[in-house]
Amino acid sequence: MERLESQRATVGEGFEIRRALPNRRRRMVGAWCFLDHAGPADYAAGRGLNVGPHPHIGLQTFSWMIEGSILHTDSLGYRQWIQPGQVNLMTAGQGISHAEESPADAPGRFQLAQLWIALPDAERHREPSFHHYPELPVLDRGGFRITVLAGRFAGERAPAAVYSALVGIDLAAAGPARTELALDPAFEHGAMTLEGEVTVGGEPLAAGALLYFGPGRERLDVETGSAARLLLIGGAPFGEEILLWWNFVARTYGEMEQATHDWLEGDRFGEVSGARAARLVAPDLKGLRLRDAR
Numbered sequence: 001m002e003r004l005e006s007q008r009a010t011v012g013e014g015f016e017i018r019r020a021l022p023n024r025r026r027r028m029v030g031a032w033c034f035l036d037h038a039g040p041a042d043y044a045a046g047r048g049l050n051v052g053p054h055p056h057i058g059l060q061t062f063s064w065m066i067e068g069s070i071l072h073t074d075s076l077g078y079r080q081w082i083q084p085g086q087v088n089l090m091t092a093g094q095g096i097s098h099a100e101e102s103p104a105d106a107p108g109r110f111q112l113a114q115l116w117i118a119l120p121d122a123e124r125h126r127e128p129s130f131h132h133y134p135e136l137p138v139l140d141r142g143g144f145r146i147t148v149l150a151g152r153f154a155g156e157r158a159p160a161a162v163y164s165a166l167v168g169i170d171l172a173a174a175g176p177a178r179t180e181l182a183l184d185p186a187f188e189h190g191a192m193t194l195e196g197e198v199t200v201g202g203e204p205l206a207a208g209a210l211l212y213f214g215p216g217r218e219r220l221d222v223e224t225g226s227a228a229r230l231l232l233i234g235g236a237p238f239g240e241e242i243l244l245w246w247n248f249v250a251r252t253y254g255e256m257e258q259a260t261h262d263w264l265e266g267d268r269f270g271e272v273s274g275a276r277a278a279r280l281v282a283p284d285l286k287g288l289r290l291r292d293a294r
């Protein structure tokens, strides 16, 4: 068991989030290689999330909307609002670009978990695709309302099309709650409190901290004394070394260089039409070269 702290970061035009993965001490949990938690927060009109067009390769972006809504637009021509209780899954494969924005003209409340799933080598060059899942399996256990976001849990199967053995569940409690979760012992797991405080495997876990559990665990007790929300992710240890830089997951520096070049030149990633914010500019690749050399 390992306790990891998330980092504060900003996305788009200064929207503050907590980033639990990648973490200095642990880069992945199964194929999950990125975990941002935004909100819960109220924002003024025009001050919500606004991330301009940007590219991805080698991963799936997995958006779990908890409060509020955002509009996804991408280079395949999809224009999809996502509402609380829904998932957007974008498979970048060899290359896609997208933008994400809150409704522009009204104040709002916002809470979102956005995760990335690294694609295994055999799948990472596939054609890009986008899926919206408006309904997910939900079950009630000991005061927790459990939504199965990805993979299988307690006999339920989430609809999201993924390419590795993995799981993701959201546990929300309106008051005191307690249950025991059955885990796949072949998986490693990470639990992150999104709101309130939850005791996970006997460890009190406040919002922002991520508790990592290695493979071999079959049961996990979760308990809260008051309203709280917990995200649990897991998966088979990924077994491939990945490079994660900016919005790209690849294997070599050369692939990063090529993707950056293609984005700059307007190749490979298509075009996103109608986004409010400007196209994002890739950071200097020197940062990756330095990190690699360490």
Ligand code: MN
Binding pocket: 054, 056, 061, 098, 247
């Ligand atoms: Mn993105």
